[in-house]
Amino acid sequence: MSHADAHAMHPPTATGLDTRKLAIWTFIGSECLFFASLISTYLVYKGKSLVGPLPHDASQCMLDGRMQQCEGVFEIPLVTFGTAVLLFSSYFVVKALSGAQRGNRKQLIGWLSATVVGGLFFVGMQVYEFYHFFHKGLGYTTNVFSASFYTLTGFHGTHVTLGVIWLSTVLVLAIRGKLPPEKALNLELAALYWHFVDVVWIVIFPVVYLMK
Amino acid sequence: MDGTSTPAEGHTHPTPALYLRIAVVLFVLTALEVGAYEVARRESPAGLAAIVVPLIVPILLVLSAGKFALVAMFYMHLKQDSKIFSGLFVFPLLLAAVIIVALVALFSVVHLVP
């Protein structure tokens, strides 16, 4: 018995929905609470740091026991650029998926490669950002801002990295010609995860970077 | 719930042009976010900026929610996919939002107590 036969034998599901797709959505629902806890902590600790550096410029801030001028660490142009790349990578994977579903291998491989490159670029941006902050004196344990910021964005970055690994695996399958239209779901699942990582960043970007 | 099975894949998908338009809108909304941020951080805002400053948080939240909804509805196909998927996403999302708001509120209320 071949594997195609084996798959054909799977009975139709009770809802008519694909079981793996249902699982990835269930997992995404669960992840919402994971990021909610991290974001809550970041917000709860906003303005509670006892020493600098702090995220934003402030003409009056209480640091080291006295009021003084503080310089923020955030580099909004850099992170805006990273945000845009991540947003566009979501568009790229949509194009790749429609290529996979219509059996257009060129479209699939091209756009999927672009997605992976976009993801890698975002991770690179984040590594550079962390490095930059570090040199401004913001270590992981410096204050509660740095601890909650690095933990939140670090976990997001880990998710992006896992997404890149997942998408790269699918890309290898596609290049080897093992992603025919009837298996496009393999890409759809990775794409759903990728979009989720993107929407988490859509929340993090304004809440963490743009709100003073 | 049993009757809500979805149309097969590749069926009633939005057009490529729509996907591109959404990408552009996402980009514009992001630019508006950063714009609002830049306006709000000016030293002595006047005119338009004077309105933005007190409203910066709601403005950012609305813009961000708009982007979120666009990606979820179109890129994640929730608009045309089974309502079960939407439920699996929206319910945890609401709970997450309530928990964030509750925790922020709880910690700021405690702060008022001397």
Next chain:
Amino acid sequence: MATSAREHAHAPAPSKTGLWSWLTTVDHKRIGILYGASAFIFFLIGGLEALLIRWQLRIPENNFLSAEAYNQLFTMHGTTMVFLAVMPLSAMLFNYLIPLMIGARDVAFPRLNAFSYWVFILGGLFMNASFLFNAAPDAGWFGYANLTSKQYSPGMNVDFWVIGLQILGVASLAAAVNFFVTIINLRAPGMKLMRMPMFVWMSMITQVLLLLAFPVITVALVFLLTDRMFGTGFYIPAQGGDPILWQHLFWIFGHPEVYILILPPFGIVSEILPVFSRKPLFGYAAMVFSGAFIAFLGFGVWSHHMFSTGLGPIADSVFSLTTMLIAIPTGVKIFNWIGTLWGGSLQMKTPLYYALGFIALFVIGGLSGVMHASPPADLQQTDTYFVVAHFHYVLFGGAIFAMVGGAFYWWPKMFGYMLREGLGKVQFWIMFIAMNLTFFPMHYAGLHGMPRRTYTYVAGLGLDWLNLVETIGSLGLAVAFTLFMVNIFVSFRGRKANPAPADPWNGATLEWSIPSPPQEFNFPEIPTVEGRDPLWTAKRKHGGPLPEPKRVDGSNIHLPNPSYWPLVTAIGMSIMLIGFMAGGLPVNLIGVAILFFGAFRWAFEPTG
């Protein structure tokens, strides 16, 4: 199971017995048995810890245990009973029963199911390995900051706890995704949501709670881990952190966790009562919606554990109100159970005894719970034995009684022989009396001001005889569970003379329509369901008991191949997390490498 004649048509026939077959199994029934056996052993360990605690407290100013040893024992007792006994006992029943009750051949992701079990057992073993280093966790099962900080807990004790819970959390989340999807998607034709057995409903709600609550404690534990390992200050006031944040995050998880513990027992009782009352469950829809409502409200009550932290009048009022509100759906359930019994022709078999015991004891625990919902009352009761009394009525009188009842009820299905009725009833009476002897006096001790988690007390405070009675009661509980093991042993010895038919209790649900124990493929043909209580319908149509189902040759039935990659992946996962405590980054990376290797092989191996 050895009698199954099934062979793989397209793969080398896997061996059906021996250690290797258990290490690579993806059969939900075997994984269920693994969960059950492991959980029962952890339950005995947790029980032993409780006995040591009681022996220390039997007289005032005792020095049987040191304060340090006592701290480790009460922490491990709580942690073990919650995460290593009650939750995995539920997981046993999810595994064994959900596919059978919804008419499926297996769970949605059989290898993920095996992965969950292996992660769970590794986490449990890791947590208990702390005893070998004389460094068992000692900061209480809810590990309040900043007692858990490096400053106040410099040893490895809390590290074992943090990492152990993190590992166990992975197991719970993986299992929750699996069972949720299984229930939604693998129901047999005609098994609509509102036709599902109540146990399946309560299980599904439990999975939702797991999915939404566990991420929160995962994050809370990550903060604690980085505080201890890397020197962040999430919970350390000197660095700007706030210990209260831990309490919030822990209880946002912790209160739903209480329902994670009790909803499956609700489901068990809702299966037992109708069968032994010979009438359908009273108020099915009300039972479903009250369960969902309890779960939903369960996310809005967490701060009732924190009234003593001074939340202010607004928060106190809100959380007090939501907590009292939750008593309504719980009351609905109790009335429905009574309604089920009302006018039924009661078959006084062992499972019914435990189900009735459950109702009585759970009501007491529920009532004392509502008392804590009032902040001024709670300020008197918090951190005293009154609270200990409350949650033992709920978790021992509630969860454990239901579990034992469920064990008597489903044992014949799982193992193919009956447990002794007489011994079971004797055990019930000993358990029921001993349970009340152990925990009822705690209400008085608590209201007299006896604090929890203190290794001794001085004489002459009116606590002496209460504690002595409690200790005597706990010995009675030990006798009851010894009797349970004797029952298992004796029944196993006499299994030839006492084989279980497919349907020993005149059951209503699908698991009773197939031989005991079921064959590997569960159903030769996937059943079609036409309503609630499908087996009763079938018997009514047939005009009497159904003929005993035959064991059939299922060699043409497609089943997933066994796999050892879930085990490899689970080991990688555990090593990765243990690296935070021992060995540092190299160990983390080795773990990650094994994890990825296992996961990739898993993803690309033929599933059969």
